[in-house]
Amino acid sequence: MIAWLKRVFPWLGNIVEAVATVGAGMWVTLRTWIKTYRPDRKTFTEHFEYPELPVPVAARYRGFHRFDLTTCIACDQCAKACPVDCIYIGKERAQGSKGFKITGYAIDYSKCMFCALCVEPCPVDCIFMGASHDLSCYSRDGCIVDFARLPLDVAWGRATINPTAVAQSKVIVEPVHGGPNQ
Ligand code: SF4
Ligand code: SF4
The missing domain is CATH 1.20.5 (Single alpha-helices involved in coiled-coils or other helix-helix interfaces)
Incomplete structure (x- = not known):
């Protein structure tokens, strides 16, 4: 018309x-x-109350990593793939075997851009993007997470990485597990 x-x-x-x-x-x-005049209307904060009632994330959300120290073979593929060089892997020759023993697996989250390029090349599928998005801290040091010093269930858990566990990991000297070639 x-x-x-x-x-x-x-x-x-x-x-x-x-x-x-x-x-x-x-x-x-x-x-x-x-x-806005509907009686059943609620504000955003009435639907979601962090941290008890967090906003649900999408199934393929890229949050803080999940890392399984027990299967990592310290091949460095993830660190090489990282475009901002924020993965630091410590390793030493495992005694009596050809493999390596992980002594540290730190990711600097002040640099990480959650691109997931480190996940693709892992030959043993021991690193994934997790669903956690809350890791607030008061210092830059708190942004550096050494997964080798986190309890295994926290490092590999879907949404369990948290500031308290990270703070506690800072005072742990030895890795919690030496990897498959220990
Ligand atoms: S998500 Fe991207 S930036 Fe972060 S550690 Fe992996 S490769 Fe590096
Ligand atoms: S996480 Fe995977 S890619 Fe990275 S060092 Fe371990 S085995 Fe290699």
């Missing part, structure tokens, strides 16, 4: 189109405004 009008009477067609466009925009505004 508007197209026909614009073809026959361009000036009238333009006026009708402008009024219809403004009306459509105002209708969206009006609908949203009316919704």
Whole structure:
């Protein structure tokens, strides 16, 4: 209708189109405004109360890593793939075997950009992106997480990495497990 009008009477067609466009925009505004008076409407913070009731994350969300120290073979593939060089792997020759023993596996989360490029090349599938997104701390040192010093269930857990566990890991001298070649 508007197209026909614009073809026959361009000036009238333009006026009708402008009024219809403004009306459509105002209708969206009006609908949203009316919704604010619904009695069952809740604010965002009434739906989600962090940390007891966190906002659910998408299934393929890329949060803090999950790392399984017990299967890592210290091949360095993940560190080489990292575009910002924020994975630091410590290792030493395992006695009586050709493999390596992990002595540290630290990720600097002040540099990590959660691209997941470190996950793809791992030959033994021991590093994944997890679902955790909360690791607040008061110092930059708190952003460096050494997974080799976290309890295994925290390092590999889906959503259990937390500031308390990371703070406790800072005072642990030895890795919690020496890897498969221990
Ligand atoms: S997610 Fe990306 S930036 Fe972070 S450690 Fe892995 S490769 Fe590096
Ligand atoms: S996490 Fe995977 S890719 Fe990285 S050092 Fe361990 S085995 Fe190699």
